[in-house]
Amino acid sequence: MDQIAKIDKNKIPEHVAIIMDGNGRWAKQQGMNRVFGHRNALTSVRESVEAASEIGTKAITLYAFSSENWNRPKLEVDALMNLLISSLKKELPGFQKNNIQIRGIGNLKKLPKKAQKVLQEVIDATKNNSKVILTFALSYGAREEIVNAVKNISKKVVNKELSLEEIDENIINNHLYTFSLPEVDLLIRTSGEERISNFLLWQIAYAELHFTNVLWPDFRKKDFYDAILSYQNRERRFGKTSEQMKN
DSSP states (O other): OOHHHOOOOOOSSEEEEEEEOOHHHHHHHOOOHHHHHHTTTTTHHHEEEEEEEETTTOOEEEEEEGGGGGOOHHHHHHHHHHHHHHHHHHHHHHHHHHEHHHHHHSSSSSSSSSHHHHHHHHHHHHHTTSSEEEEEEEEEEHHHHHHHHHHHHHHHTTSSSSGGGGHHHHHHHHHHHHHHHOOOOOEEEEEEETOOOOSTTTTTTTOOOEEOOGGGGGHHHHHHHHHHHHHHHOOOOOOOOHHHHHH
C-alpha cells in the first residue's frame, strides 16, 4: 500500500485504542437488524490488528462492550455475548499463527459464565504471544475503573501498606486494568461521533484523537493507516512549546 510507504517507522504509536462505533447504523443501511452489523464488524477487527502488526504497533485496545451496553435490548445483548464466544473460538488459530496476545479488561465477572470461560481460555492460550497485545474492553467503564482503583489504594492506606505521601500518578496507574500496557498514544473513533464515551479516561490524557466518518464495519487497513498518518502529522508537545520540543 502507498500509505505504508508514507508512514514514518520511527513515529509509530505504541498503543492504539479504538471506539468501534457505527455497527447499528451500518446494518440499518443494509436493511438489516443491529446484530447483523456486529457480525460484520469482525473483519474490521482482523484488519486493524493486521495493520498494527505490519507497522509495529505493540498494543491495541478495542471498546467491545461498555458497562452501559447492558441497558440495550436483551436480544441484542445475548447476541453480542454469543458472538463474543464464537468469535474468540474461531479466531484463536489466527491469534496463535500471528503471535497475538489476548487480554480482557472491565468488570468481566458480569459476563455470562460461558463467555468468561472462553475468554480466559483464549487469554491463557495466547499469554506467551508477543507481537501485538490485543485487549478487549468488555463490560468496561472508565469511571468504574477509576473508582475501583481509588478503593484499592484506600484499602492499602488503611492497612498501612501505603502512605498518603506515596500516592502519585504511578501508583494510580498501577491500580488500573491497563497497568501493564503502555500509555495510549492514539484514540480512534469511527462513525463520525466525536466523544469519548467513558473509555480509558485516565489512559488517554495525552493521546491524540482521530475521528473518522467511516462506520466500523467498513473500517479497513487503509483507514487505520490514515489514522496513523494523521497522528504522525501532529506535534505532541506534552505541555511544552514547539521550540522546546525541537531542542
